[in-house]
Amino acid sequence: xxxxSALAAVVPTEAxxxxxxxxxxxxxxxPRALLSDSAWPWLAPVVSLxxxxxxxxxxxxxxxxxxxxxxxxxxxxxVGTDNWVKLFGDARMWGALGITLxxxxxxxxxxxxxxxxxxxxxxxxxPGFGILRGVLTLTLxxxxxxTGMMFLLLEDAQYGVITWMLQGxxxxxxxSILGNANTALAGVMLADIxxxxxxxxxxxxxxLRAMPTEPFESAVIDGASSWxxxxxxxxxxxxxxxxxAVLLRGIDLFRTFDYVFVMTSGGxxxxxxxxxxxxxxxxxxxxxxxxxxxxxLFSLFVILIVANVxxxxxxxxx
Amino acid sequence: xxxxxYQSTGSRVLRALFGWLVVGVFFFPIxxxxxxxxxxxxxxxxxxxxxxxxxxxxxSFEEVFGISFGGEQAATSLAGGGNFFMTPYLxxxxxxAVGSTAxxxxxxxxxxxxxxxxxxxxQHHFVFWILSTRMMPPVAIAIPMFxxxxxxxxxxxxxxxxxxxxxMNLPLAVLLLKSFFDDIPQEIDEAALIDGASRWTIFRxxxxxxxxxxxxxxxxxxxxxxxxEFLFVLTLTQTGLKTIPVVSSTFVTSTGTxxxxxxxxxxxxxxxxxxxxxxxxxxxxxxxxxxGLKQ
Numbered sequence: 001x002x003x004x005s006a007l008a009a010v011v012p013t014e015a016x017x018x019x020x021x022x023x024x025x026x027x028x029x030x031p032r033a034l035l036s037d038s039a040w041p042w043l044a045p046v047v048s049l050x051x052x053x054x055x056x057x058x059x060x061x062x063x064x065x066x067x068x069x070x071x072x073x074x075x076x077x078x079v080g081t082d083n084w085v086k087l088f089g090d091a092r093m094w095g096a097l098g099i100t101l102x103x104x105x106x107x108x109x110x111x112x113x114x115x116x117x118x119x120x121x122x123x124x125x126x127p128g129f130g131i132l133r134g135v136l137t138l139t140l141x142x143x144x145x146x147t148g149m150m151f152l153l154l155e156d157a158q159y160g161v162i163t164w165m166l167q168g169x170x171x172x173x174x175x176s177i178l179g180n181a182n183t184a185l186a187g188v189m190l191a192d193i194x195x196x197x198x199x200x201x202x203x204x205x206x207x208l209r210a211m212p213t214e215p216f217e218s219a220v221i222d223g224a225s226s227w228x229x230x231x232x233x234x235x236x237x238x239x240x241x242x243x244x245a246v247l248l249r250g251i252d253l254f255r256t257f258d259y260v261f262v263m264t265s266g267g268x269x270x271x272x273x274x275x276x277x278x279x280x281x282x283x284x285x286x287x288x289x290x291x292x293x294x295x296x297l298f299s300l301f302v303i304l305i306v307a308n309v310x311x312x313x314x315x316x317x318x
Numbered sequence: 319x320x321x322x323x324y325q326s327t328g329s330r331v332l333r334a335l336f337g338w339l340v341v342g343v344f345f346f347p348i349x350x351x352x353x354x355x356x357x358x359x360x361x362x363x364x365x366x367x368x369x370x371x372x373x374x375x376x377x378s379f380e381e382v383f384g385i386s387f388g389g390e391q392a393a394t395s396l397a398g399g400g401n402f403f404m405t406p407y408l409x410x411x412x413x414x415a416v417g418s419t420a421x422x423x424x425x426x427x428x429x430x431x432x433x434x435x436x437x438x439x440x441q442h443h444f445v446f447w448i449l450s451t452r453m454m455p456p457v458a459i460a461i462p463m464f465x466x467x468x469x470x471x472x473x474x475x476x477x478x479x480x481x482x483x484x485x486m487n488l489p490l491a492v493l494l495l496k497s498f499f500d501d502i503p504q505e506i507d508e509a510a511l512i513d514g515a516s517r518w519t520i521f522r523x524x525x526x527x528x529x530x531x532x533x534x535x536x537x538x539x540x541x542x543x544x545x546x547e548f549l550f551v552l553t554l555t556q557t558g559l560k561t562i563p564v565v566s567s568t569f570v571t572s573t574g575t576x577x578x579x580x581x582x583x584x585x586x587x588x589x590x591x592x593x594x595x596x597x598x599x600x601x602x603x604x605x606x607x608x609x610g611l612k613q
Contacts (some may be wrong), residue, residue, distance in 0.1 A: 034428075035516040043423035046448070053485040054451035060462035073348075081429060109403035121337050126330055132341045134595075138348055141591040143563035146584045149570075150351050153577060161350060168420030195348060206535060210501065244497065247449070248490060255455050258548050258563075265500070276455045283457055296458030303453040304495040309448065317432070318445035318496070 029118030033231075058300075064293035071287065083294040093295060095270055096278040097302070103185065103274060104253040107192050112246060114193070115200025118237075120230070122201065123208045133205065136198045144195065148262030149193035152178070178264055181271040188259050188272055200245055208234070243314040247307060254303050275299040347589075355581035357380060362577045378578035383408075385584055404583055410559040412590055413476050414551075415544040418483035422491050423537050425484075429497035431521050435507060444490070452489040459485075460553040467554055474558035479551055482543040490543070491536050498532025538595055545591050562587040587598065 034041055065083050067076040089094055122133055135283075141148070154162045157176030176186040211234075219229050257276040260266060266273040266281070275295060283292030309317075354362055356379065357372040382404050438444060463482060464473070472478035498555065502525055510520045526533075548563040556563070562583065569580040 002452050004497075018392060020536075027477065032462050034518040034521070037436060037517060039432040039436040039438045042428045042436070043438070046429040046492065047482075049425065049485060049488065050448065050451055052457075053481065054454075055458045056466065057454065057462040061458050064461075118340055121333065121340060124330075124333060124337075125335060127335060129337065132337050135341050135345055137595060138592065139344060140542050141545065141588050141595070142348075142584060143548060143566070143587070144544075145548045145563040146580070146587070148583070149575070149580055150347055153354070153362075154347060154350065159365060159367055161367045161369060162547065165364050198344065241498075244493060248452075248493070251449075251453050253454070257456060276457060279455050280457045283461065286474065289461070293458060293461075296455045299452050300450075300458070307449070307453065308446075318442050 025138045061293040061297050064290055065297055065304060068290035069287055076289070079290065080234065083291045086291060087294050087298055092270060092273070093275075093278065093298075095125070096275045097299075099185065099270075100254060100256075100274045100276075100299075101300050102257060103189060103192075104250060107189055107196070107253050108246060108250055110189075111197050111200050114197045114240070115204055115245075116242075118197065119204035119208055120127050120234075121203045123205060133201075136201060139195050139198045140202075142195070144191075144258035144261050147191050147195050148259045151194070152257075155187050155190075179268060181268050184264055184268055184271045188263050191259050191263065192253070194254065196249065200249065203241060203245040204238065207238045211237050215230065239314075240316070243310075243316050247316070250310070251303060251307065254299070254306075271283060330452045339591050351581050355585045356575055356579070359576075359578045378582040379586070382579050382582040404562075404565065404586065407560045407562060407565045408587065408590065409478070411545060411561040411587070412484060414559070414561060415541050415591075415594075417476065417480040418487065418544045419537050421454045421480060422484040422487045422540050423533060425559045426488060426491035426495055426536075427526070427533060428521075430492050430499055431525060433492070433496050434499035435504070435525075436517070445496070447458050448492050449489045452486070456549045460550055463550070464553055473554065476559055478554055479559070479561075482550050482554065486547065486550070487540040487543050490512060491540055494539070495529070495532065498529050498536070501532075502528050541594055542591065545587075 010205045045144075059203060064076075066078060066080060067077045068083065069075075070077045118136070122129055122136070139147075154160050157163060157179055161175075163177060194249045215227065215233055224232075255276050256274055257280065260272050260274050260277050261280070264272040266277050276299070277294045279295040280297060280300065282288045327529070353369075353372055356374055356376060357368070358375050361368055431440075432438075433441060433445065458589050459482075467473040467478050472481070506524055506528075507520050510524060545561075546563055547561070551559075551561045551564045566580055566583055569576040569583070
């Protein structure tokens with residue numbers, strides 16, 4: 001079977017006008033470049049897309065960060081390193097970086113912990129668990145912009161269900177979650193955690209379900225406790241999946257935009273100003289295109305450093 | 319793999335109860351949003367909030383999607399005046415999400431197979447470079463794209479959004495697919511190579527069918543990310559197309575938010591995405607249990 005189709009791939013199909021349809025292969029005739037042992041033809045589409053759509057924006061931003069839009073002239077003007085000097089002395093930028101790091105850290109820890117707990121809970125073949133896993137993925141289908149609106153309603157100062165519940169439980173008497181500088185960031189995080197914990201559950205479940213059964217069976221036979229099995233078997237075997245999930249989620253959390261944009265627009269004051277939002281505001285509200293580009297690049301460098309440290313620390317190799 | 323099989327009936331019942339409770343908590347905001355979509359506008363803001371016992375009406379739903387469930391004629395004008403049917407935008411969203419998912423899955427599958435089987439020099443750094451393309455704040459990609467798209471005429475087109483969404487999902491797809499391919503034993507490839515099969519044949523006839531579950535799982539995630547993406551569509555379209563996350567902002571007006579309509583749109587937008595998930599669900603389960611192949 002394999003040999004026959006291999007032959008069909010090497011010999012052009014036109015040479016067999018009477019050849020069976022089977023010999024033609026089922027949906028695509030073999031591209032010649034993909035027959036050999038070289039990896040580059042396989043990588044070519046990805047590389048070309050990334051060069052055009054990722055390298056260009058990067059270099060464009062580098063160039064733009066040395067320019068600034070001058071409203072009087074309605075044109076860009078070269079300003080040297082002004083934007084970068086301004087960036088490092090900008091207290092609001094450092095504030096935004098702090099808030100972004102706090103937001104990323106807290107959300108990541110909560111999402112990993114909750115995600116792992118729920119994944120372990122739902123990793124069962126008993127009836128009903130398939131439905132539970134399906135229902136949980138529903139949160140991912142809702143656009144973050146709409147999720148933001150949803151939580152805006154749930155956290156409404158007067159009519160919100162979450163506010164009402166928290167007041168009923170006596171956490172606070174009056175005032176809103178999002179209107180208070182101390183709680184606004186937590187209010188936004190709640191939406192993020194609600195939406196993305198199921199993403200972690202999904203990835204962790206994939207890892208849990210892919211594990212071989214034998215080590216667990218022998219551990220149970222040998223009388224290991226549930227905690228020992230979790231600590232010595234499950235966690236180490238899940239390590240790589242967890243590292244990749246944390247990396248992907250961490251990157252997205254660091255660039256978070258939709259929730260803060262919809263729910264608080266950075267307020268009250270600067271309590272929920274993230275770097276992405278600050279870059280957006282500098283670009284579109286203040287028309288400081290060059291400065292916006294500098295903030296974006298700075299944000300990129302911070303993630304690059306953190307991600308590199310993380311990859312080295314978790315010994316992730318591709 | 320689950321240790322549950324070795325547990326007593328009592329703890330299994332407890333586990334099920336706890337599972338329903340946790341999922342119930344996560345489902346609650348969706349339930350509430352759903353109830354907002356199907357209640358009269360006057361019951362959106364009540365004190366205390368009406369969690370149960372609201373009056374059912376499909377009015378918001380009819381207005382948003384321009385369909386009538388019979389009975390009274392649905393009013394179709396919004397505060398701004400004119401018709402505001404969301405169905406065309408729903409179709410735009412489906413085209414963009416399906417198109418970008420198909421594109422990203424095809425090219426990422428090829429690339430991840432090569433990265434999994436035919437290692438290249440500096441592979442670790444190459445994969446990290448692919449990942450790093452997701453690290454740029456979206457604003458910083460949207461602005462240069464805005465200028466190129468204006469130049470080459472991709473502005474305001476489905477193809478333009480499909481390309482930018484494919485780019486956005488590429489790192490995720492390559493990383494996940496590579497790990498799924500890595501799970502398939504190399505020995506299978508080697509045996510086929512010795513039998514004289516080409517790389518393409520092995521990929522097409524052996525590895526692809528075995529990894530189909532992982533590919534389905536990746537496709538679902540890419541679809542969801544494209545389905546819900548907001549900022550690129552906001553900056554790279556004008557009138558040619560709009561997707562659901564972007565049009566939802568039209569319900570936020572200076573005179574207030576049309577909560578019922580926005581909820582109806584949110585609920586309606588969940589349906590096609592959920593259908594897509596159900597369609598690949600069978601493969602998804604296989605993908606999640608595929609590790610059984612591992613020794």
